[in-house]
Amino acid sequence: MKSGDKMRTSWIRKSFRNKLLVIFILLIFIPIGFIYIIYNNVMKSIITTKYSESAKQSVYEAGSNIDFIIDSIADLSDMVVTNRDFIESLKSSSTESHEELNNILRNFCTTNEEVESIYLTTKHNIYNVGASKTYVKQGIDINDIDKTHGELVWFDTIPVKVKILSGEIPKNYFSLGRKIIDLNSLKDMGTIFIDVDETILEDSYKSLITEENSELFICNEKGQIISHPNKEIIGKNIEEKNYAKEVLSAKIDMGSIEFTDDNVEKVCIYSNITSTDWKIVKIVTKEYLYKEITNMQRYMLIGVIIYIVITIIICLFFSSQISKPMVSMRNMMKKAEDGDLHVRINIDRIDELGELGNSFNNMIGKMNEVVDKLVEEERIKKELELETLHAQINPHFLYNTLNTIKWMAKIQGDKSVSNAVTSLIKLLRVSINLGKEMITLEDEVDYVKNYIKIQNLRFNEKVNIIYNIHEDCLNCSIPKLILQPIVENSLIYGIREDEEEEPLEISIKACIEGENLIILVEDNGPGISEEDLEKIFTKEKDVNKFSKVGLNNVNERIKLYCGEEYGIKIGNRSEIGTYVKVTIPRGIMRKPTGDFLVDKEGDESL
Template identity: 35%
Template structure:
């Protein structure tokens, strides 16, 4: 027990092995669960998307077919209304050509509103004892003229000859009969097998299917129509009738089904695709099985790796420990020479050099203080106000939630460019063009955030673009103009930025029509006592000090301000050629 207790709490190798194994186990469990959830959600999304694409394609084929029949009916209607008197040979020829060229059309007929047959194709007599006026397709066309009406599938037994399952397209028409204007009904019977063929080609998994219903929950097509008729199968169409298009999942007797709905433009029929979720669940089980065994083999593999790595790491450390104990006993003449990993070798070399390095470090303190001061100023230029970043990200989230995609793209693009120029591969000097671009992107973001509370103008002398400047010197000045000059204005603000060469020097100018500053604030703005309550954290004063630290006291900022008029800030720098 004492040996086990020692191993558990004292052995570095044991601790490293257990730590690596536990971390690996938790990491693999986390990755496995995450992958399972991701794959499951992805499978459901892909299945729903695939169903929607299939149903959309079927709906497109159905719309194309029905649309062609509607155009045939419209052509016949135009011919009927334009003919001086019916019946006539011209219309009969058109009916004959249409029926001959369209195998999916069974018959075409024109009746008076009293049910008297005027013309038909094929030219067959009506069956005896048939009251046309009681047919559903006839009564709808007579009651609601000049609209296309689509019937449910039925046996069309108007004429002598074989009976066919059809869907009737009917509409009220006005025509001339015996030199009188009369109202009648045009009917075009579509072969139901054409609609059936469109739906039969669909495959939604192994058990999925497609059916069609109308607004009154009458079935236009169902692959299991006979089971529906005898009550052995039932579809839950209540939710289907609510949707014009979309996808939802419902539970039927403990069986989950995914339903996709699409509505026909011409007929307002609901095209419904049904797929079964147990097919997706079966795929999930395979994923779980694969992930489970991957985790088990992964834990065993990393346990072996952990033992090997911990032994390799701990061996040179134990050797270093024995050498350090000799030093602890007062043997300072010992030279530690430990081989092993790079870190362990460096540790032993560092110990050997520690005493001699103490005096050298003392001499370096003075030089490092000066270098530290300069590095602090260099660090200031790369800081970005966290509040600005947080507010910008909050604005992006708000716009995304409100579906303002264009503003989101604009702001994210500007923010990306802002950071790219801010980083600029660690360079302290960038081109004037890059600095102006950085300022422009910052203004784009702030303008969107402040909901166009201000406008801005940028004017740059073409010759000035090739010169270089300290980076991030315009943003703090612009930030100061927004927060202290324009934010609390009633009217819309205007910020102007320019860059030009004046007297062989580079001059940036930032002006605004904001509230301005009182003289006492203006006098202390660049002094050592001034502090920035808002802004990037760099501040106008720091920009001034950075320029003077880099180029001398003759350069820096000049500020002019008048209350209720505005503020002008001039940044003067030497000309640094692009070749430098």
């Protein structure tokens, strides 16, 4: 490799800025060159074809509009010759019938905007309503109608003069003529002519005359011009034109012909008017037809050159601006990788690099928040465990002492004391294992049963508790000691010292709803005041309660172990009493073996 090549290679390799510049230039020129080649070889042909098809369609639609006008005039003639009053008036020779014919014709003339005048001839009379013509150029051959049996005959446009007030104005009329045949006797009763202003046809196609040096007109099958924006050309013939023979002999509905006229390339676009033998023809130069495509190429080339120049300048600027902040960002990220979560990237930019720096700073900030949150949650968890420790007075010592008292009571025959101490021992059994924060719902229910046994001794059997727990729920894992504080809350607000007061009834229900375990505890007590409901979830500690600082502690522990979307909801029932709804994840379950399991307080197991 030559020394010059080595220097150029080294120049590209060592500079990140130069690498970006080379890549940017390649990414600019390769697609632009590819697109330009495709456009010249393919797109120009496609666009030219589409433009020609669009022009054909426009001419065809103009022809369809003219068809609609021709058909409406034909329909008018049908209405006239089939009108019963009109036929009866023709048959009559009275003066009243003459007046009636004039009125009928005048009514048809005034109700159709396209019709200028209606001219009726019979064996004995001539009737004319509408425009009053003072001059008519010879051009209508009545013999064309005499050969028919009531069919429509269209007559080419001829110049006329129409009387307006005290003067005359020139106009061009094309006409529809037909015999009037009595359908009953099939006798010839006369001839009717309906005159229409040629400008009606011009209005249908003049919106297509938008190109310079273009021409648009209507001609008949012989090439005679029926309608043209230049009225002096009406009546002339196009037989000598280069395109005339092919257009006049064409059998298709629409088409186009390329031809040369006085060394100018042109395109003739034509369409048939199906109601007659007329054709609508548009002549446009190729130069104008392809004018927009040529302009598009020119503008595209200018745009590409401007785009390349601006892009190269921008690439030079940004390639020099990118390298310096990237080095700074790399150093800060390296420190974060080494464990320094207090680093921050100071980049005073509003572009992508600035956004990247801000995103990095936000990520580090959120990582700090997550770490702080985890530390705080662990601290709260330890505090809850300490509170449990404080709530217990050496559980192992109490467990052994109470077990001795239980056997002493059994030996002396005191069953009440023995049962109470047995229940208390079972309560302490759950409290002894502090390291096990999750227990099954079945164990939690056993704990509540033993708690109720002790409370019934205290309140003289004033508490009835009903368990309605689906068997699927018994093996679900839940945080330890969440039901006892809720039952205790029912006792605090629901039990009364009055001897005549009805026993407090507590219902514990559990079922699975989707992925959640729902536990509902209800009682028939007097309910809880709104003031007390508001204080339940305060964070004030109540060391007088046996549970982990009451219902607020239960709610906090559920959220800590399960997530913020879980917890408890407390309210008064619609009739009487209170309800507490506990929502936690369903956890580990055993397969269902039956329907709901109903158990009354006092049974030894679920």
